[in-house]
Amino acid sequence: MDKVQSLSKASKDLMLKEPYYGFFLIMLNKLWDGKRVPTAGVSKNGINYQLAINPEFWESLTENQRLGLLKHELLHIAFGHLTMFFKFTDRRLANVAMDMEINQYIDRDWLPGGEYTKEEFDIIKEQAKLDIAEARERDAPMEELKAIADKVPCRGIMIEDYDDVELDTKAGCRYYYDKLKKLQDEKKQNGTCGSPSMDDLLDSIDEGDVPDHSTWEEFENMTEAEQKLIERQLQKVLSDAKEQTIKKRGTVPGEIEGVIIIENIEPPKFDWRGFIRRFTGVSTKVFTKKIRRKENRRFDANPGLKVKMRQHMLLAIDTSGSVSDNELKEFMSEMHHIYKCGVDITIVQCDTRIRSIEPYKGKFEMSVLGRGGTEFDPVLNYFNENLKKYTSLVYFTDGECNASVRPKGNILWVLSEQSSMNDELPGKVIKLEL
Secondary structure: OOOOHHHHHHHHHHHHHHHHHHHHHHEEEEEEOOOOOOOOEEEEEOOEEEEEEOOHHHOOHHHHHHHHHHHHHHHHHHOOHHHHHHHHOOOHHHHOOOOOEEHHOHHHHHHHOOOOHHHHHHHHHHHHHHHHEEEEEEOOOOHHHHHHHHHHOOOOHHHHHHHHHHHOOOOOOHHHHHHHHHHHHHHHHHHOOOOHHHHHHHHHHHHOOOOOOOHHHHHHHOHHHHHHHHHHHHHHHHHHHHHHHHOOOOOHHHHHHHHHEEOOOOHHHHHOHHHHHHOOOOOEEEEEEEEEEEOOOOOOEEEEEEEEEEEEEEEEEEEEOOOOOOHHHHHHHHHHHHHOOOEEEEEEEOOOOEEEEEEEOHHHHHHHHOOOOOOOHHHHHHHHHHHOOOOOOEEEOOOOOOOOOOOOOEEEEEOOOOOOOOOOOEEEEEEEEO
């Protein structure tokens, strides 16, 4: 079976085992690239994505590993990693953090090296090091050294390899990036981060031994217009794959179901400008601008200053399983109206725990993380610990829970239109209604 036939077979197998990703794969252009791509990668094709595969690497994989490879690249696309990647300061850490995130959604048997435990894999690596050292002592040719090195199987990054640092599961690449950065700083300061396995990983990162995402460079210098076009095209592809999966009575995976898009912004259901005027707090930012129309009282012939206050609000979204997609769209529409009032916004997603903390920049789509149970306390604790950072907390929820932590600052609970009123929540509670 040649490479084209084996790719066709892998595509059909993926369609049978995970229909959504099978449909997604059909919609992408695929090409063989043995020069630029050492393993596989996603590159740009107009306003679309395309999949590039190194044929030699492809031939080295088992059938299950080929499925894992395809799903791995599709997840990078679906999770928006290719446009998000360049927002991280340390791209080597981002490389690892993103693979840490998506490999959790892939069957371990599909991942390279997944058949070994971390201990078994370390033994193989150590033996290879000893064999290479012995071969070098007798001046063995490069071909023999390469053959020994090739005996060490490729291994995907799996968070279970680092149980001693207690990483949360399926917590998002930003979480893993921040964790890796903190551990890296501890290692630089103390010589170790307290975990031998993580020390090894951080050493590998420092040496440049990270997942190869070199094809992503094509996405770095896109204009804002190009980025919007490619993001809209991606959302269409994801939506089409979802529609085809449902038509064939397949199941849309939870990690994809969480992508929420609002096509139209509805009129606001609450007076956000009035709320913002009433709830100015200590974290209001002060902006100054020089203007010629105003006389400077201290220095003649110099421009005066215009002072403008700007708030930084924390908006929390309940991403538990009881909150429907329609409720999430309702919340996103209201958040956009708050953003249009000219305030800085940070969004925190939480079900039983905080899933992400990200600045909001007016986008109409959001990857929703969580879909578990409901707990309000994690966000309330975070808010209480950062009172000087935020003027107020607005918590969007269906209200199907109570809180044991008392907020120390201004809080507004916003219940969806279809939810029941919950007057037991601490603070002011409103229900969205037209």
